[in-house]
Amino acid sequence: MEATSSKAESTLQKSSLDVHAESNKRQYKSTSDTVILSADTESSQDGDSDEGTTPGMDDFSGLSPYEKKRLKNISENANFFASLQLSESAARLREMIKKRQPPESKRKKPKKKENGTGCRRSMRLLKVDPSGVSLPATPTQPILVADENPLLPPGPLEMTSENRDDNSELFKGFLQTWAEVSKTRSKNTEKALSSIKSYKANLNGMIISEDTVYKVTKGPIFSVALHPSEIRTLVAAGARSGQVGLWDLTHQPKEDGVYIFQPHSQPVSCLYFSPANPAHLLSLSYDGTLRCGDFSRAVFEEVYRDEGSSFSSFDFLAEDASTLIVGHWDGSMSLVDRRTPGTSCEKLINSSLSKIRTVHVHPVHRQYFITAGLRDIHIYDARCLKPSRSQPLISLTEHTKSIASAYFSPLTGNRVVTTCADCKLRIFDSSCISSKIPLLTTIRHNTITGRWLTRFQAVWDPKQEDCIIVGSMAHPRRVEIFHERGKWVHSFLGGECLASVCSINAMHPTRYILAGGNSSGRIHVFMN
């Protein structure tokens, strides 16, 4: 750091010196208009201003005393005039600095790299044809784009592993596990609500170890899904890089159980196993596609594509996963029917929300779904959606800052939990959709994750109707569970195994398994 600051200092000095030199030069020129310089002084002038003074000095030494004196006088005069206007130019300079770069004077790094695009943008978003680009950095540009935003073709993509040999028998066995375990999973037993006491006891039995922490994607994790299998522990993670990492924790050593894929070119914002067939993993992305990873066929099918859009969140409207609701960043929504051929469909414009971060379907009354936008929470009836200007049934408007998420409680849908940038988690009573949705509880919780960490989203434990799970900034690092009435229930602490912030968390629907993803691609699993 010392090196960089001194480097910056030296460049700063250099630049100011350059300015001085320039003004001096200018002064020399202006004096040369009035004082006629002889031909041999011209070389000294050039040497002075450009190449350094030593050659000029050598020339000086060869002159007569009279000429030396004369040149000295000239230069003294010039310096005098220069000094007179120096203050003026210095003031101008200060003003320029003040105007042009106030951050630079305060802080060391306002902005770093300025390539042709200014900021990272995919070529697709820029609407630039990758073959026909003409940018200054021609040789590096395609590599950069290939690294950061590889353009993925429409249609199905083969499951080709990014990290390991995907032609081996091992890989075939791996996929087979994910495809077959789905069929053999036991049916959900009675979803009886545990008492808080027994629930707490179960949570206390969940542990983390070196074997249950592993890096499964490159870059920050944006979404996590736990496979419903009760036999194997299978975790999927979606990353900002567009990667999807799959981890079968039953493999030892653990690196043998991880395969990484690249089904998307931009962040994977939402990831769910199909409730109808857990051999299907649906992934949604900012890149404007919704894909379905089919383990039995080793492909990522394209379910829905809208080139101009950026998708933030989706959910299954029908329990058979045939119809979906997709939320867009720009506030619009799409109804997707997977039974109709083609991967595009009618888009439903929603004028009320300027942005959608999450959508979630009511677990019982599946015609209702809830959206979290910039400021407002809306609840819609899917049957009453119109191509343009769909009116929500209910709006919650009490959030004062941007909302990260809103989810119905998993079994009855009688509660809604929201995560807001005002450092409050709110629980609402949504047992009566047709009337008011009263606020039940407010939980103070630091939700300011800063620039480098994925935002928190409080989610329900799918098997515990009254408890929410949320990441935390607290030290030592932890994942918290709160009761809907606001009471703290449990903190998942992992000592050396949990040394970072788990922003995105998912709990197994029937077992006591928690998967938390951090902002460097690591998954942390607590299990009993």
Next chain:
DNA sequence: ATTTAATGCCTCC
């Protein structure tokens, strides 16, 4: 004016 989104650098092994 206020809020949001952005994404580089330090530490440690």
Next chain:
DNA sequence: TGGAGGCCCTTAAA
């Protein structure tokens, strides 16, 4: 020594 891992403030743009 280099690279992976972890991560707040701050700042520019909206």
